[in-house]
Amino acid sequence: MKTASVKELKDELKYKDEKELINIVLRLSRFKKENKELLTYLLFEAHHEDDYVESVKAKIDEQFLSVNTRNIYYAKKGIRKILKEAKKFIRYSGNKETEVAILIHFCKLLQDFQPYYSQSKVLRDICTRQIVLIKVRISTLHEDLQYDFEQELNMIDY
Incomplete structure (x- = not known):
């Protein structure tokens, strides 16, 4: 499987609705501890x-x-x-x-x-x-x- 570039990912994410995006982010957070830590920072600590x-x-x-x-x-x-x-x-x-x-x-x-x-x-x-x-x-x-x-x-x- 060929990994998509950031631009390709960005373009594809534009076509997803809010519920699909939430599911994608939650699924991504299950795979690596770093993904979950980054998500925690962005949601709770960045402000x-x-x-x-x-x-x-x-x-x-x-x-x-x-x-x-x-x-x-x-x-x-x-x-x-x-x-x-x-x-x-x-x-x-x-x-x-x-x-x-x-x-x-x-x-x-x-x-x-x-x-x-x-x-x-x-x-x-x-x-x-x-x-x-x-x-x-x-x-x-x-x-x-x-x-x-x-x-x-x-x-x-x-």
Whole structure:
């Protein structure tokens, strides 16, 4: 089976009525957890972006507390998993401000993750890459937001 392009899907969806669209969306949500998470964001959390950012930050905080610190290998693996999940939540939002806020929070927590942060070049490189990405995203924001986020970014030692 050949997968249809986004344009083809969009054109076909124009011809569906409301009941058919609801059934399609509900059927789609049954197949993958990510589809259901995205649908949840779009329906319930997209209108309250600040609350969404705070809930993602709280989830990242919890994940940092549960990282396996018995071995540096497991600690690095846990940090990468946290970053992957943070990127997933950023992708759901698609908002540059949300991305910057979440990544700055991640970098702050990563730098406070002692003694592993100071011992591991891999963790320092992860943080450095995220800071470069943050700087690129900040440059695309409004001037007032740029100033606010640059002030937060300057509090991170890199």
